[in-house]
Amino acid sequence: MNKIYIKGLIKKKLLIRMFIILLLSLSLFIFLIAYKNNVDKKIYDERNVLDLRTISVTTKMNLAKYDYYIESYECDNDKCTIIFKTYILRDEFLEKYRNNLDNYKQNVGMQSSYETLLNILKMAIIVIMVSLIICTISFIINYFSHIFKTIKLYHILGFSNMRSFAYLNLFFFITLEAYSILGMSIVKIVNPDYILINDYILSFIVIGSSCICASLISRIYLKKALL
């Protein structure tokens, strides 16, 4: 088929629009991860400065057993002052052994105005995330309805190569999914303490992004497949 006509069908405008959408989605995605991580890092730094790794508790636990969490501790009868390795480990420890701890008291500065501001920002991020999830759902529905409608239309019009188009598109979708999951896993393996946005939300966004990409690829491929 004549290549001039391909140029006519795959309009420059359409391509530019597709790339802008793709870039915007990716930028927003990267920005949210980076921002969230930055916020977490700031909380971490701030807490370390204030030495929020330290708590005072009354407990009969044998603290020597918990060296995975605890950097050092001092006990006078049942009253102990514990310094944890990181504030994340402190939180984990408190979560797991809360029932064995009495008169738990954190050091000063826990609810500073700075932290309140961060909490508000966190809430804002959650709101954006929820909006993103809604967009993702609509993209997923749009993607699959587009694929099925397109396949049916071209089948009716007598284009027999549409089956290969469907398989190829599905292949793109699965490949994108695999790359995204692999990327997430690598981040987790390299730095286990790295706090990503809630993994479930992230998975959702990854599926949505894959749908967008597969949809864009399909629209371009579709026109090429026909010609």
Next chain:
Amino acid sequence: MKLEDICKIYKTSKNEVAALKNISLEFNMGKMYAIMGRSGSGKTTLINILGLLDDPTSGKYFFEGQDTKKFNDNDKSNIRNKEIGFIFQSYYLEDNLTALENVILPSLKNKKLTNEERIQRAKELLDQFGLNNRYNHKPSELSGGEKQRVAIARSLMNDPKYIIADEPTGNLDEENEKDVFEYLKNISRQGKCVIVVSHEEAIKDYCDELYNLKNGALDE
């Protein structure tokens, strides 16, 4: 197109549903046929079989004198592309393409045509249906009547002998309905065979022959 004792049975895990029962019909060139019937009477199943989109469970379907059982998927695709034009209630236009590109679409398989010829023919068809100022509009920018006229133009792009229309006026108002039936009547006058499935009473004023389907069988 000739159907002999056509039956279509849909099997489910629990029971069998006979969508078509012993249908024998013949469709000739230069005529407009209407197939009427209530919802679930088997109209769409019949259209799908006529359009080679579905196979009958039993019976024989002769297309241009040839038994369609001998056709493979590729043959059927070629016939759908060259010999049959389809029109649907929901238009089935590609949203990303303009009206002109949508009309051109079926002709892309015909490699004998040059691009200039394709564009020229598509423009002529759009002009014929009063869409000369809508070449570069996408389906989302067209009204329901205009979309259906684009779909009719597309169905004629490869100059097929048969036009199959499934509820072509289902989404249209009375005025557009009249226009569409008038267009289809004119197409049949040009020597083509037009088969229209509709539940609109108005079709009776335009068709040459009318068949009623009731529970999958012809209602005499």
